Amino acid sequence: MKKETQLIEQQLSAWCAETFATCFPDADLSDINLRVNASRNEQFGDYQCDAAMKLAKALKSNPRAIGQQFVDTAVLPAIVEKIEIAGPGFVNITLKNDGLASQLTNMIADDKLGLPNIGKNQTVIIDYSSPNVAKPMHIGHIRSTVIGNSIDRLYRALGYNVIADNHLGDWGTQFGLIILGYREFADHDALKRAPVEELERIYVESYNRSKDDATWRDRAKAELVKLQSGDAENRKLWESFIALTLGEFDKIYKRLDVTFDLYRGESFYNDDLAGVIERLEEEKLSEESDGALICNLENDGLNVAIVRKSDGGFNYTTTDIATVASRTAEFQPSEIIYVTDDRQQLHFKQFFHICKKLGIETKLTHIYFGLMRLPEATFSTREGNVIRLDALLDEAEARALEVVKTSSPDMDEAQQREVARAVGIGAIKYTDLSQNPTSLVTFTWKKALAMDGNSAPYLQYAYARIASVRDKYAAKFPDISPDEFPIVLTEEQERRLALKLTRFPAAVESAARLHRPSVMADYLYDLSQAYSSFYQNVPFLKADQGPRESRIRLCALTASVLKNGLALLGIETPERI
């Protein structure tokens, strides 16, 4: 039986709370945060507790004295070397070297590297990517796809049962225009060559005609009505548009290593929409206004949401409510997570609110991110200022290939291409994942394709160096098995690396909890820096037996953490680079 892993931070926090309770048995400490946190600055120990300052007021005492009392009464846990009081009343905690070493040994023995199984028996649905049919994906789509996919991976790693659902925009008024346009001026050769581009051209042209041609508008509407009422021919056309588009999308998803468990577009919920309206009316949550049916949420500061248009059609609020109802009934998720850009915030607040009023208790979370902007000067001449996603990926791979060719000229070309693919795609993903999603993002090729510094290639490079060390060790000492030697931390860089390694589970946990892959990226970069410094300054293949094996084990564990950690960002780790 696998013992439940507990994060060091939690362990120390619990200990800290207990100790304070023993120190001050009469005080009510329930409102005060007694947590222990990783020290930001290593001169203040490995972990620190700032509770003494927080308690000062409640206990009517000064923080130094409280800290001192804590230090005097505390019974140190086995893993702790010493505690000290410092500054205004911080308790700084330093871990034992052999305590760290045994943590590492446990991680090595655990194929999950110490990750807690906090998602056991919980289902989470993640709704991300969700592009529209008949429109090519451009750089605006990469954030939802890559961020959503990373959240997906983080949750899975923590034991959640994740359902990744691609909620395609496959239904709506645009299909009337597309069907009509298709009938009138489709270029069938172009449709074979580049189906989505041609579909988009058809849509745009048809849309433009509808703007000042009432007849065209009416004809498009007639096509839409036919489609919606199940006309066999239009239905078939519509299905073919979806198939063509998905065929193109799948190429991109494959390149990005993104897979979905479900592809349920808006059309999937079409039959449920009337029922949603009925429920809203029954619950008296809706009212007529200017011929439309609305939910008035002004009292909640959320304006007004239209649930049925004056022409009788439904819109996305209705669809989204139907989707939640369907998902909760079918999967009983503990949480549904949506990943979209921040323009949709109001919409999500509105329909989350309506769902709650309808008695749906499921936790609904909207992860939003800032739209990608272009620095005007660079791209103003580009047509429509749009960079297609596949073009971006091509460029990334090409750029990476140049670097690979100059850095690894001896590698055969097929392998160079393979490395360039992993590195190029990794660079693109990392750029998106390493920033806080809510930040505004300015797209620059330089940043997106960065190959050094805080970038995926830096992390991949660190990994490849370890792989190389491992192979050289195996060749040089074929008869020695490093795992028979204990991990001993003597050098400064060694200890720093060890400490970082033990924080992997905490990093994964908080990245998932905060829905922020950037936390993971930050951690991995930090770890790689610690490793690179170790690598550069501490010899291992040339060290004596004992330290050598200990260091090899550290290398191996670093490799595992990097590989698994980067996998949580959807980034590959080639063995050679």
Add this chain to the structure above:
RNA sequence: GCCCCGGUAGCUCAGCUGGACAGAGCAACGGAUUCCUAAUCCGUAGGUCGGAGGUUCAAGUCCUCUCCGGGGCACCA
């Protein structure tokens, strides 16, 4: 008009539930390669955290006001 998100070093960005002197990368400058992949490492320089008040023992982080940029506010999703 109301609401949301940004404004941190020349540039691009971190900074978790307020915690000890604000951190990276790029660019600049100076070092390191008989040695485990230099896509690396070590170092120097660079910031009144948009501005003004306030709360607090402690504010980049919370509150109020304000300036700048982006976005959203009824039949597109």
